[in-house]
Amino acid sequence: MKIYDDKHIKNVVFVGAHNSGKTTLAETMLFEAGLINRRGTVENKNTVSDYHDIEHERGNSIFATPLHTEWRNYKINIIDTPGLDDFIGEIISSIRVADTIVTVLNAQHGVEVGAEIIWNYIDKYHKPTLFVINQIDHINAKFEESFKSIKNLVGNNAVQIQYPVVIDGSQCIVDVLKMKMYKFSPEGGKPEKLEIPDDQKEWAKELNNELIEKAAENDETLLELFFEKGTLNEDEMRQGIKAGMLNHELFPVFCVSALNDMGTGRLMGFIDNVAPAAADLKPEQSMDGKEVKALxxxxxxxxxxxxxxxxxxxxxxxxxxxxxxxxxxxxxxxxxxxxxxxxxxxxxxxxxxxxxxxxxxxxxxxxxxxxxxxxxxxxxxSPKLPLTIKPIKFPQARIKKAVFAVNTKDEEKLSEALKKIHNQDPTVNISFSSEAKQLILACQGELHLATIDWTLKNIYGVEARFEKPKIAFRETIQRSSASNYRHKKQSGGSGQFAEVHLKIEPWDENMEEPQGFNIRGKEEIDLSWGGKLVFYNCIVGGVIDLRYLPSIMKGVLEVMEEGPLTGSYIRDVRVMVYDGKMHSVDSNDISFKIAGAHAFKEAFMNANPKLLEPVLELIVKVPEEMVGNVMTDLQARRSMIQGIENNNNYQVLKCLTPEAEMHGFSTDLRSLTQGRATFKSSFSSYQPVPTNVQKELVSH
Missing domain, CATH: 2.40.30.10 (Translation factors)
Incomplete structure (x- = not known):
């Protein structure tokens, strides 16, 4: 095939809500350019981009699919993306490599939730963007309302290049850049190019003047020219529109009927002539801050x-x-x-x-x-240019599940399959919790999880089971307690003997040294699961030989690795070993380890033991009109609201929420807000579990 130079390659990504018509638009563009002889449809499961079995089964795009078309000596690379934000990783990676974003809207609905969420990423990357209002010939199409919804999203820098009109029963598109009208037959395809009718001229001229002013605003030379002439010609307007798109300050709006092939050729012409190419964008950045120029x-x-x-x-x-x-x-x-x-x-x-x-x-x-x-x-x-281009930052997971192979013989096969899935989709994260002894899968939502399950079953041949993950609780104490334990075992020959007396107390960073003890030694251990064990040797008179102290501490640590309440790790305790007995023949390391473990466990249970739970810092961005329902849900999850901030038409709720209460939150939040709210969370601290919750957990 023909190889195009960098000035004649345009990379566009189609984004938009589910059912906006992205796949149909891509199919029509390939057909218009003659790259395919027949247009497929999503319903017939024969489009070029939706070709995976799971997409045919579910009837919607799940993967971002690269395609290309050729139009008037330009190559247009198209990436058709899913419309559901469970597959946001596919969308973000496509936005990252595109030169221009084409946001497709359904004329019946305008800017929907999916487009709203995706816009946040487009805005973050500052990519040139145009909007396409699709299905203009649908009986329920609302072009003006759709255009207003774009302005509500991006502001007054949304500017109409076209608008639809029906004349004598024929679908037409008035183009205010070319100041022409395109009239389509019911079959679509190549339109009849006409002068703008008299009853449309005033409105078309008004939009043309607005377009000229917007184009002039983005280039100082054009602005001077505009002040001098009072207008701009078509080429000058194109130049200004391109500059505005590159500045992320002008968003052209087109209209099409992808299904009936109306307006797609004109859209491709605009992408060819006006939409930025890779060389027009700011150079990529390497990890060490150097520019990677498109040369x-x-x-x-x-x-x-x-x-x-x-x-x-x-x-x-x-x-x-x-x-x-x-x-x-x-x-x-x-x-x-x-x-x-x-x-x-x-x-x-x-x-x-x-x-x-x-x-x-x-x-x-x-x-x-x-x-x-x-x-x-x-x-x-190239070895001549060692560099790392800044990677894509994927959003954090919204749901977590413990995953098991239904057939235990498939555990290794499951692990390998999940690694491959993660390599393909970095929004899927896999980790092993040694504490819970569970393989944890984190992903974007229930639909995303269903897709992973399908892939495991149909691609890798592994039947998987998903469960709520165990919560990593911690155990600690709330008051001091003393205990002693004598370990004595005689079974012929040398026996086992050890007696340990110890006292335990809650530990915190600023507390004074223990009172009433003759401290002979101190060891602070930073526990791998968080918190500390502070271990004191307070033995007087050599009643326990120094060489047995490490064994006593080892016994204490063994109990701390599996606490008496729920089997969770124990943290933030100090232990004073102050008395005991030993035998010249029968005492040994194992005896003192056992005695130390039993003494510590008994003291722990008498020290008003307390469960601690992981608490997350949760930030939820909610549309203003939906805040009440979300706050009610958060309070039912034992959340403590720390603050509320305004963010345009959204409220940002900052709260502390127990991790144990987060199960199902993503799904419920989506339901409460029609998918418009977003959230992110991070670990904050361990906090005491309420007494009633602790009783329930311990009883299990």
Whole structure:
């Protein structure tokens, strides 16, 4: 196939809410350009982008799918993304490598929840963005309301390039950049290009003037020209629109009917002529702060933004050429692990179809197969230019589940499969809790979890079970207590004998040394699970030999690793060993370890033991009108509201919430707010469990 230079490559990503028509628009653009002979549909499960079995089964996009089309000597790389924020990782990685974001809206609904959430990421990356209001010919289409919803989202810098109108029963689009009207037949396709009718001229001219002013605002030379002439020609307007898009201060709005192929050719023409290319954007940044300029003459650097595992092919690695060119058989260094990868195969991907190429130039998007050491977010670079491009920051997980293989023989197979799933989708995190002895899977939501379950079953052949994870409680004491224990065992020959007297107290950072003891030695142990054990030798008169003190402490630590209340770790205790007895023949290390453990356990149970629970700092961003319901839910989860801040039309709630109460929160929050609220959490501290909750936990 033809190889395009960097000035004739445009990378766009289609984002938007579920059912906005992104996949249909991509399909129509490929058809318009003649790359496919027949348009597939989502319903018939034969579109180029939604080709995975699970997408056919569920009837919606789950993976971001790279495609390409060619239009008037330009190559347009398209990434069609899912519309559900459970798959936000697919969306974010696509936004990261796109030059222009195309936000597709359903004309019946305007800006929906999905588009609103995605906009936060677009805004964060400061990427050039245009909006496409789709399904303008639907009986329930509301173009003006949809446009207003865009302005509510991005402000007054949303500007109409087009608007729809029906004339004599025919669907038409008035274009105020070209000041022409396009009239479509019911079958769509190539329109009839007409003058704007008299009854539309005044409104079209008003929008044209607004577009001229917005275009002029973004370029000082154009602004001077505008003041001088009072207007701008079409080429000057294009220049100003492009500058505004690059500044993230102008958002053109188009209208189409993707299903009936109306307006897609004009949209592709705008992407060709106006939408920024990679070379127009600010240079990428490496981890050490250096600029990675999009120059063909520079050494090669590829950024891996996506990996997919297919049983018949193995791993497919998708990349964007950030600098230089990549050719077949190039040897590149992975900056994360210093491994050398050989590019044995090079493709342009259109869904599942692979088109082999010999090289790809800077700014282009491609794929390769069977790399051995490379994952999503890695950089492959020429040995002449060792660098690491700043990785994608993926959002934290919203739900956690303990995961088990239904067949215990498949535990290792399950672990390996989950590692591969994580490599493909970094929003899936896998960890092993040694404390709970559980494999923990963290992901974005229930739908995301269902997809992982499907993948395990159908791709990797592993049946999995998901459960609520165990909470990592801690045990401690609230008052002092003394105890002693004599261990005596005689079974012929030498026996076992040890007697230990000790006192325990709650420990905190600022407390004074113990009173009434002759302190001979002190050891502070920072426990791996948090908190401290402070161990004092207060033995007088040599009643216990010094060499047995480590064994007593070992016995104490063994109990602390599995506390008497719930089997949880014990923390923040100090122990004073002040008396005891030993036998010249029968005493040994094991005897003192056993005696120390029993004495500590008894003292612990008499020291008003208390359960501590992990408490999270929870930040919830909620639409103003929904705050009441969310606060009621949070209070039912024993949350303590620490503060509320305004953020545009949202309220940001900051609270402390027990981790044990977070189960189901993501799903409930989505339900309470129609998916409009977001949250993030982080560990704050361990706090005492309420008495009634402790009784229930201990009784189990």
């Amino acid at each position: 063909k003459e520079s050494p090669t650097a590829l950024f891996i933004f996506k990996t997919v595992y297919q049983p018949n092919l193995g791993q497919i690695t998708f990349f964007k050429v950030m600098s230089g060119e990549v050719r077949l058989n190039d040897k590149l260094i992975n900056s994360r692990n210093d491994e050398t990868e050989v590019i044995n195969q090079l493709f342009i991907m259109d869904g599942k179809e692979r088109q082999p190429v010999n090289r790809l130039t800077v700014g282009d998007i491609g794929a390769t197969l069977k790399l051995k050491y490379t994952e999503t977010n890695d950089t492959l670079a």
